Amino acid sequence: MSVDVSGVTRWYGNVVAVNDVTMTLPPGVTGLLGPNGAGKTTLLHMIAGFLPPSRGTITAAGQRTWRNPDLYKVLGLVTEKEAVHGFLTGEQFVVASARLHRLPEPERAAARALDLVELADPRKRKLSTYSKGMRQRARLAAALVHDPQVLLLDEPFNGLDPRQRMQMMTLLHDLGNRGRTVLFSSHILEEVEQVSGTVQVMVAGRLAASGDYRTIRRLMTNRPHVFAIDSSDNRRLAAVLIGDPSVRGVSLGEDGLEVSASDFGTFTRVLPGIVRREGLRLRRLRPADESLESVFSYLVGAK
Known part of the structure; x- marks a missing residue:
């Protein structure tokens, strides 16, 4: 399932946050690379249907993303800002997501998602006792509970220790290899190199470069x-x-x-x-x- 971004611009008053961006995201893992303030989060929120483009179109599997609640049947999102209720257990948190998606067997779906992110053992513990990396994986499980075809992640490696980063990278690799369309943002080229074959580079709201990470690395080095x-x-x-x-x-x-x-x-x-x-x-x-x-x-x- 591909995501198509065509001539997309988003402005807030006189400020242009995203400027005439066009890209196609095929199945597999794509890294959205750029410094802070480049427009990465705004673009992810438009793809997720949170924001309408001021100009241009965004489609996922041929469907418009704005004002399309059915989109969330095939799309999962992990935002950069952490928002979890510490009094819930990991299991309760993911089951709640499954119920919001009206899955027929929410407990079974939650168990599957928690196992996928390697949180089956601590699932009965409260989120307030989880480490940063564990909470990040719990949020990922909540986004994966309905088995989406498109997964969007905003700076998923922030605050993770080296072991947790490797776990996250391996998981994203596996999802891409299974035919999911995964887009994650980062401001660190090395993170993108280790996870994705395709890189989209944004700066000042514009798409600055696009291609495999070897091409982008060559541009930077040369x-x-x-x-x-x-x-x-x-x-x-x-x-x-x-x-x-x-x-x-x-x-x-x-x-x-x-x-x-x-x-x-x-x-x-x-x-x-x-x-x-x-x-x-x-x-x-x-x-x-x-x-x-x-x-x-x-x-x-x-x-």
Whole structure:
């Protein structure tokens, strides 16, 4: 079951949260990657039918998502904001979800979902006694209790320890392999790499890049980089670097050099040889533009 987003824009007054986004989500796992404030949550809420697009259309299995309660027969959602009642047991929480879906055997459906997320043993414990990761899996069980074909998760790895993250990743892998359409958001590329083969990159409300994670990683690695360098003779090093094909520009300041390299990999391979040949010593070498915002802004410009 595929999800189709076509020319979707969402604005709040004069603020454009999502800007002309088009994508198709096939069965399998897709990562929605972008910095905080990129519009990921707004897009997920529109796909889930919580918000109407200001312009454009969103369909799941050919059905419009806005004002379509029947959509929830085939769709599950785990929001970023945690909202669970601590006085309920894990079992009661998931059974309540099953009853909201009017399943004929809510207890059996809940047991199946809890077993799927490996919470069968602590199901009788109150949610208030669960760890962050356990509560996250309980919320996932509630979203899976009706066996949806489409699953949406907003930052599902937030607050999880390494073991819990691996459990979540394995579960999403399995759901995708079983033909479910899974879309999860994240601001960390490594999370997306380990779970999904397909990546949709958003920044400032726009779709900046789309493809498999190897393509996205290549775009990020091969983009121009800026390095802050300090050596035993900055003027001499600047004179040599400016003539190297891997360097786009060099500026000399009181704190050292700022070097703009055309390719991260080439420059980092060339620099040690230059330093040795010139008899110099490096005191500092660090990327000066490694923030997520700078990386995603480059992707927008490269689109």
